[in-house]
Every structure is written in C-alpha cells, then in structure tokens.
Amino acid sequence: MTRDSLITSENDVDIGLEFEGLEDEVDTFQEEHERERHRGKRRDGERAKKKKRGNGEGRKRASRAGREEDKLQARREKKGRRKKSCSDQQAEGREGDEADQPTMKSSKAAKTRKNVKNEKTRKVEKEEKEDEADDEERNRKRKKKHGSNKKEENVEDGNTHTVKEKAGELKKKKHKKVVETSSEKETSEEEDNEEEDSEEKEVRPETLTPEELETLKEAVDERKKLIQGLRGKPWAMKKKLVTLRESQEFVEKYEGALGKGKGRTFYAYKVMMTKKWMKFKRDFGNFKTACIPWEMKIKEIESHFGSSVASYFIFLRWMYGINMILFCLTFGLVMVPEALMGRPYGTIPRKTVPRAEAPSAMDFTVLWDFGGYAQYSVLFYGYYNNQRAIGWLKFRMPLSYFLVGVGTVAYSYMVVIRTMARNANESGVGDDNSFNFSWKMFTSWDYLIGNPETADNKFASITTIFKEAILEEQESRKDDNIHLTRFLRVLANFLVLCCLAGSGYLIYFVVRRSQKFALDGLENHTWWERNEVNMVMSLLGMFCPMLFDVISALENYHPRVALQWQLGRIFALFLGNLYTFIIALMDEINLKREEENIVKFNITTWEASLYNISASENSTSPPVTIQPADVPRGPCWETMVGQEFVRLIISDTMTTYITLLIGDFLRAVLVRFLNYCWCWDLEAGFPSYSEFDVSGNVLGLIFNQGMIWMGAFYAPCLPALNLLRLHVSMYLQCWAVMCCNVPQERVFKASGSNNFYMAMLLVILFLSTLPAIYTIVTIPPSFDCGPFSGKKRMFDVIQETLESDFPAWFSKVFSSASNPGLVLPFILLMVLAIYYLQSTSKSYKEANVDLKKKLQTQNEENKKKNKLAALKAQMDLEEARKAASPSAEHQKNNNASPDQEADEEEDRGRSSKNGRSPPPHRHDGQLPATRAPVPRNYPHGNQGSAGYLPSFPRENEARMHRVPQRH
Amino acid sequence: MVSPAIALAFIPLLLTVLIRCRFYFVLFYRAVLVRIWRDCVTGLSREERAYQYVLTHATPGDPDSILDAFDVWCSKMEFISTIGPKKGKVLDRMLMEQSPLTVLELGSHCGYTTVRIARSLPLGARLYSVEMDQRNAAIAEKIIRLAGFDDDTVELIVNPSDEVIPRLRSEYGLERLDFVFMDHWKKCYLPDLQMLEGTGLLGKGSMIVADNVLFPGAPKFLRYIRKSGLYEWKVHRATLEYSRGIRDGMAELVFQGIK
Secondary structure: OHHHHEEEEEEEHHHHHHHOOOHHHHHHHHHHHHHHHHHHHHHHHHHHHHHHHHHHHHHHHHHHHHHHHHHHHHHHHHHHHHHHHOHHHHHHHHHHHHHHHHHHHHHHHHHHHHHHHHHHHHHHHHHHHHHHHHOOOOOHHHHHHHHHHHHHHHHOOOHHHHHHHHHHHHHHHHHHHHHHHHHHHOOOOHHHHHHOOOOOHHHHHHHHHHHHHHHHHHHHHHHHHHHHHHHOOOOHHHHHHHHHHHHHHHHHHHHHHHHOOHHHHHHHHHHHHHHHHHHHHHHHHHHHHHHOOOOHHHHHHHHHHHHHHHHHHHHHHHHHHHHHHHHHHHHHHHHHHHHHHOOOOOOOOHHHHOOOOOHHOHHHHHHHHHHHHHHHHOOOHHOOOOOEOOOOOOOHHHHHHHHHHHHHHHHHHHHHHHHHHHHHHHHOOOOOOHHHHHHHHHHOOOOOOOOOHHHHHHHHHHHHHHHHHHHHHHHHHHHHHHHHHHHHHHHHHHHHHHHHHHHHHHHHHHHHHHHHHHHHOHOOOHHHHHHHHHHHHHHHHHHHHHHOOOHHOOOOOOOOHHHHHHHHHHHHHHHHHHHHHHHHHHHHHHHHHHHHHHHHHHHHHHHHHHHHHHHHHHHOOOOOOOHHHOOOOOOOOHHHHHHHHHHHHHHHHHHHHHHHHHHHHHHHHHHHEEEEEEEOOOOOOOOOOEEEEEEHHHHHHHHHHEEEEEEOOOOOOHHHHHHHHHHHHHHHHHHHHHEEEEOOOOOOOHHHHHHHHHHHHHHHHHHHHHHHHHHHHHOOOOOOOOOOOOOOOOOHHHHHHHHHHHOHHHHHHHHOOOOOOHHHHHHHHHHHHHHHHHHHHHHHHHHHHHHHHHHHHHHHHHHHHHHHHHHHHHHHHHHHHHHHHOOOOHHHHHHOOHHHHHHHHHHHHHHHOOOOOOOOOHHOOOHHHHHOOOOOHHHHHOOOHHHHHHHHHHHHHHHHHHHHHHO | OHHHHHHHHHHHHHHHHHOOOHHHHHHHHHHHHHHHHHHHHHOOHHHHHHHHHHHHHOOOOHHHHHHHHHHHHHHHHHHOOOOHHHHHHHHHHHHHHHOOOOOEOOOOOOHHHHHHHHHOOOOOOOOEEOOHOOOOOOOOHHHHHHOOOOOEEEEEOOOOOOHHHHHHHHHHHHOOOEEEOOOOOOOHHHHHHHHHHHHHEEEEEEEEEEHHHHHHHHHHHHHHHHHOOOOEEEEEEEEEOOOOEEEEEEEEEEEOOOO
C-alpha cells in the first residue's frame, strides 16, 4: 500500500513534469512540496491550539471535522476534475484510484509510510535550506515557529491526532497534484497558476475554520504590508527580490480564500476583476505612452545627448500643444466663420484688392511679402467686416474676434503659471548648500544616457565638476586678486552693454530707413533693402550671443553661473531688439493714422464729387454702381502691423533653418569629408562638429512665441503659421541633432533650468501682451477695415453686446458692478488675499526647513544609538562566548532541547551518533516545520543587533551556547 | 546692392571669430609670416638661426642650458615645433619611470627633443634618432654634440622613418625597443606604428609616446590605437608648445601584446 501510494505520487509528479515542460522541473517540484508543507504546518498549528483550549472532546471533534472536511474535499475535487479532464481517460483513472486510497487508509499504514516519507522530505528540505536559508522570509519563519512550538508542547496528547492529520495532509497533497496535472493538460503555462488559484479558492475555505481564516487573513495582510514597505528595507537587492516574489505568490494564492460563505464566489470574482482591471490599466498606460507624439524620438535623443537636450524638445512639444489650442481658437472661432458665413470676397471694398494693386496681386514676390491676395483674405485683420452678426447662426463676429484675442492671452497666462507652479513644487525640495559634495556624489549621474560617447562626456564632466568644486572650496578660503576679477567683470558687462546698445541702435536705424523706403514706394528698392529689418534682426540675434559667449570668458564665472548670465544677456538682446522693433512700429502706426485722416477727408470729397456727377447727369437714372476695387481706402494700420509680424516670423524661421543647414549640416559634411585630406584633425580640432545650443534654441522658441502673442490679434493666421513652423522644426531639429551634432562636452542636467525657461516665458508673455493691450486700448481702430471699424475703441464691442444682446437688467448690473466704488474694494481685497497667502506660504516654508533640520538631528541621534546598540550586542556576544566555552560539552549533552533545531539543521547524522535519542514525534513529517532556518552569519557578531529581535528569544539562547562548538 | 546695415550686422560675427581664433592667428603670424620674413632678411634657414642663437647663448656641454636657450628662442623670437617645456616635463617623468635602455626617436628636427631624452636616460642606454631631412640632421648633430652626448649614447640616422624601421633589427642589431618617441610627420604615425608592430621589436611593456596628436592631430592614429586593443593608452592633454590657447595632446601607449 505504502509502496503503491509512493509510486503513484511520484508518477503524478512525472506527469506534472511532462505537461509542464517549459519550467525548471526540479524547482517546481520542490516548491510544490514546500508549499504543501507550509500549509499543513499552519493548519496543524491551528489545530494544536484549538486542542489545547478544548481538551479531549474538542480534539475529537476537530479530528472528525477534519476527516469530514477531507472527504468532502475529495468529492468536490473529483467532481471538478471530471468536469475538467474528461478528455484524458488514463489520468482520470489514476486520479480515481488515488482519491479512494486516502479514505481507506488506516493510521498504521500512515505511520509506516510516514517514515519513508520523512526521509524524502528531509532530503528535499536540506537542499532547499542550502538554497535559500538566508532568503527565507522572516515573517513566515516566525509564524511557522509559533505553530511548531505550540505543537511541541501538545505533542504528547496529540500524538495520534497528528498522525491522522498527516494522513489528511498527504491526501490533500495528492489531490492537489492530480488537479494540477489535469488542469495543466488543457491550459497553457501562463494560465496554470491562475487555474491553480481558482481551484484553491474553491477548495480551501471549506476546510478552514474561522480561526484559521483569521490567521490567514493576518498573514496575508502582513505580506501586503511587507510588499509595501519592502523598498525601504535595508536588505540586499537579491533578498528583496526573493522576498517580494514569495510574498506576492503568497498573497495571490491565499487572498481568494478569505471570502466567507456565500460571498466567496463574489470575492473571487472581485479579485479576478481587480486583476483584469490592473492589467487593463497597465495596457492603457502603454497605449497612452504610445500616443504621446514624438515620444520615441525624444527618448532616443535623450539617450544620446542627455536630458538637457531632450528638455528642449520636450519644451518644443509643450509649446506645440499650446499653439495647437491657440490655433483651434482662432481658426475655429474667427477664420472659419468669416470665410464660411461672412460676405464673400469682392463684395465690399475691404474685401477686394484695390485696382492699382490688382495686376501684381498674384505675383509670388507680392504673396511672399503677404501683400496682394494674401493681404485681402481672412489671414489679416483688415478683411473682417464690422457687421454685428453674420450668417444664419447670427454669429457675433466682432465680439468673437475680440474675445478670442483676449482668450488666447488669458489661456497662455493660465497654462504658463500653472506649469510654473507645478515645477516649483518639484524643484523646491533639496537644499543644495548643506551637502554639496554628497549631492554631487550621488545625484550627478544622468541615468537616461544610453550612448557610450555621451556617457564618457558625462563622466568627464562629473570629474571636472568635482575638480571645480574642490577648487571652489579652496578658493572660497583665499581670495587672490579680487580687484582684477571685479574689473574684468565690469569690463565684460560694459562691453556687453555696448554691444546691446549698438544692436538696438542698428535696428532702430534700419526700421526708420525702411519707413522711408515705404514712403518712397517699395518697388524702387532692392530685395535686400526691403527685407533689411528682418535680416538685421535675425543676424544680430544669431551673432551677438556668440560675441557674448566670447566676452563671458573674461569673467571667469562658474559655468553654471556663466550660463545664466549668458541666458540673461541673450534675453536682454532679444527683448531690446523686439522692443526697438515695436517702437518703430508705433511710429509707423502714427504715420499711418495721419495718412488715414487725409484719406478720410479725400473720401468725403470724392463721394461728394461722385454724388455731384450722378446728380448732374440724370436725376432719374439709377445711382452709379461703383466697383468695390475702385473705392479709395485708408491705410489700415492693423493689417500693416499683422503683416510686419508675419514677415518677421517667416524670416526668423528661414534664418533658423538656414543656420541649421549651413551651420550644422554643411559644417558636419565638410568636417567629415575634408578630414581625409586636411593638415590637421578637423573632427577633434578646430571646426569640429557643432554642439546643440540648448539655451539659444530655447530662447529663440520663447521669443518666437512672444511675437505670436503680440501679433495674433492683428493677424489671425499667426498661430497656424507657428504651428507649421514648430511641426517642421521638430522633425528638422530632431534629424539635425541626431545627424550632425555631437554630445555636449559638458553634459548638464536640465531639471534645475526648466523653471527658469518657464519664468522667461512668463516675462515674455507679459512683455508681449503689453504693447498689444496698449494698442487695443489707446489707438482707435481704422475707419474702413476690420471688425471694429466705426467704433471709437476696440473694446466698445463688449458694451455694444451688453446693450443689445442681453436683457436690460444685466447691463445695469454690469455697469453698477464696474463702477469704481465696487471695483476698488475688490482689488484691495484681492491684494490682501494675495498678501495673506504669500505670508502663510512663507511660514510653511520656514516650518518645512525647521522640520528638515529636526529630522536630520534625529537621524544623527539614531545613528549614534544604533552604533551603541551594536557595540553592546557585540560585547554581550563576547561575554556569552566566554561563558559558554568551558561548559560547552556539558550543555551539549544535557541541554539538548533548545538547540535541537539548529542541530538538525547542521548535521543529522551526528546527533544520532552522539547517542541522543530525540523523541520520535520530532522525526515525523512535521519536522521541517519545527526547524527554523537560522541565518548562518549570526555567530560572526557583526550583526549583533539582528539577534535582539523580540521574536527570537529561544533561538538566540541556543545559538549562543552552540557557538563554540562550531568553531 | 547689399545695404550697409546688413553688413554692419556681421560685425559681431567678425569680432567673435577674431577673438575666438586669436591663438591661431598669432601662431600663423609667428610660424609663417615671421619665418618668411626672417628667411628673406637673413638668408639662413630657421633651424640655422636657432642654432646660432643657441651657440651664442648656451653653455656647451650643459644640456639644461641648451634646452633653456631653445625655449627662449622659440617663445620670444620665432616659432619652431619642438616638444616644449611643459610637455617635455611629462616626457621626462615617463622616461624616469620607465628608464629604457633602447630608445627610438622618430623625427629629431633640430635636436631639442633628442637632447631632452638623452639627458634623462640611464647609464648605458642608447638613443637612435631618425631624421629625414639632411640639413636639419646636420644641425641636430651639432646641437647633440654641443650638449655633450657622444656617438655611444645618441646615434643619428639620416633616413626616412619608413626605410629605417624595417632595417632596425638587421642593421642596428636591435632586439627590443623600450621606448619610442614620435614627432615627425603626423601622417606617418600610423604606418610607422604598424611597421614597428610588424618587426616585432615591441615587447610587453614597451612605451610609445606620440606628440601633437590633437593639433595638428593624427586622427587615424588615435582611431587605430583605440580599436587595436594591443595597447594600454592615454592622452596627456596640454597646450601646444609656446602657445597658451591651442589645445594639444601627447599620446602615451604601452604595448601589451596579444592577450
């Protein structure tokens, strides 16, 4: 019988192996064994506890219950199995056999078999011990130990009972195996775990008593906690991984068994659904990442060039997103309605090309300058009609135009400020001053680098950073010739200022000259002269930063500081140029308005003459229809401003691209191919390949955006153009970076500078909305073009809407709300609120700093305490060792019971040789449970504190006595 | 017609280029313009002028004083491409550490480096100096003798390096080269190195030092040693001799043999 059962069980395993195939066979086998054992142990422990409480009767009842449970389980199993594996006849037959066997089994048979079984499990156990004695999870150990200890105490009266239990356990094991084999037949590798789990869920809970459930629940909770806190544990990574895997397995397995009664299936369903949901979420996350535009491109660049270059592209993408929304607003609410529902081209003068310009209106040069047909289209302000409502939708065009203009700016403010706030939260964590070298030591590596060359550069730059930091530390103590440095810095700033002033004057000069040209008529001048302003602005924007860079070598700043100075200077340059341009434009606007007055006067005379002609000819004839192209019209300064901005954007874009092609691509080609026949090394030497200029590019982008914000009100096509530009430059720059740039020599991380860019963007946004608001508020719109023609000011459109489109009470409320008596207190309140919030945030920050300090001091104290504790533990250990060495032999013979566990673990054969006769119950199948795997490195004393865990008192004693024996 | 304003916008670029490349301009002036002018005025070659200066300003038999005189001439008067004092110190250190017995110098030019190497050699060591140009070799010979090194210590071979190297074993009876210094044509670095490998004169631990690998630069040479795996190598970064702003490097290779 025993033989049979053994053989069959082995056969089962073989079958399992056959079907498993792919997995590491021995491992799975062992795991199976161990898992089974654990489960048995736990149950036994529970039983033992119960027994102790409820004495004989309770014991009997428990055993009976256990048997019944087993029977029930067997039946259920059978049913389930039949359902599942009816395809494989042979296997089923065997299963039937096995299912019958346990019920017929007597306790005696179980006993005899137990011995054989013991040997086997012991062997397996030994192997396992060697594998993962250390990695064994501590909690589980403890649990096991409690159970086994209690069991030992109750071992006398529970002897027969354990045997029965044994039988039950074996039975169960077999069941399980059979089930597994059958399930594996039909399911794939992956799913077989789940299958097993579901089986478990079905089977287990009925065999469990409430107490067991309780402990199981506790265990599961504990595992969960462990998984959560695993990251902070001071363990080796391998151990962490093993623990994590084991705990996850455990939780996965027993979580399903926790449901009670009828709710169980529901619970299982819920668990399954959570799993599915999690998987779905993960997949969805992947999908989302795949949907982010240009993500792969940016990641690739990041791996080649470090995160600073990638931060530019991320910024570009962010900008693209914002422009997309601006474009949607202007395109959807202004351009499309006007094109679809407004009056068509050629119906009114403002929508027609004047007669004088008509012949050349379709020429490429004219169109390229955004004159001709381009000027008289939805692209520019002047085309829009001042009709209050257009089309069958009664679309309020002027109102929409105004609100979109305001809305784009408001939206931009919102987005920029929100992003800044978010970044500020991230960046305001660490203080860089207190642990300068530690920060550098542990945080300077950029883990996103995937290119060996960049990694080399990064390595070199970190080394230089260290050198510089050490030098700085040294230099902070001594100061040599500070006067010279100061003088040089002042000199450098003076030079830069000269340069800025020069460039500003040049631009002003050029703009004035272009006005003169415009008055003369553009046709008389060459292309160079016509595009002088844009050319000069672009060229200055390109070359002056280089000069600043050279000048900043004088100053001898730390590179990071130097970079900020450089950024600031370029910013000043761009801003100066932009504002010079705007001031010149203002002059031009004033000129145009004077011209407009003349035209207005002329038109009245012209109309009068027209009327006179028609009156004198014939009073009865219908009034003369005048072609809209012939009507004289004003200069329309708004369209002029829009055109200027569009031209500026176009030329700026062209310059950027041409610089890219010449400065990067052509240079790279020359360096690459001339290097074969050149007298020095071009690649490593002078021209070399270009580096990607992050700061310059970011600033270019920011100023470009500023121009868009400034000009978008007068040229609704600007966001569209900008979108196009950003789209093209994304691809072009990605290509250029990957193809012809080399990683920067100083690879620096971008995280710090991100908010710096944002701050600049905000400043630019503010500065670019200023002139736009100024023109909207102060200058009256042209009389014969644009949606606001005929009004005194552009914002009158709101008042008009309030009066005519809203009920009377609303406008009354609005007007009363806008009187100064209400507005001023409101503003005051707002200022107060801002002040209050700011002061509270400041106090929070202070509190934060205090807490940080406290934490730090506490940490130091803890460290000291730990050190003391470790020292004390070591001393105790030494003492114990000394005390133990003389009486080691004596203790070994007499005091056997406490160190038995360790003995068994070490050498089983020796204990029997020593003539010690351990109680027989210790050597049954339960034994692995009583043995706690003792970590091997305890005796070395360097882990003294670990031995003082409260849950290891007995073991501790044993270890201490046994130490001398081992050595 | 291009408008003047656009031309004015190019001024920053011009200034940048001027400032950035000032060392190259200075070098160009000293090494080319001054040389041509002095050649026309004196009718002597550059090396002869250097020799005259050394002869009048240095103590015969004292290598240090000769080297000092050379340095002064090269930094104050004209420019000659030698190894220079700064990189020379690195070379001295390497020689001290290595204390080689057989040294091969490719390209002795006018003998500055030869004297430099010879003075830090241990007793009984022998230096073979290869120079292609006849006139330079004559001056180098004079300088070497002036420094007090006889034929046993320094042997000057007047021949192109690619002819000398294959015959080193047969004609000069060399078994092994402990130290090789390269400072001749930058294009010849790589073929000569390969030739040296071919002759089998390099043993484990032989050191090869190549000057000017970054400026004027020997990219192929660097690429080769990076790839070959026969050497343990590093580049000592420094500036070009007698000039502050031009970066240059000296490659130090230690032959490891095939592992």
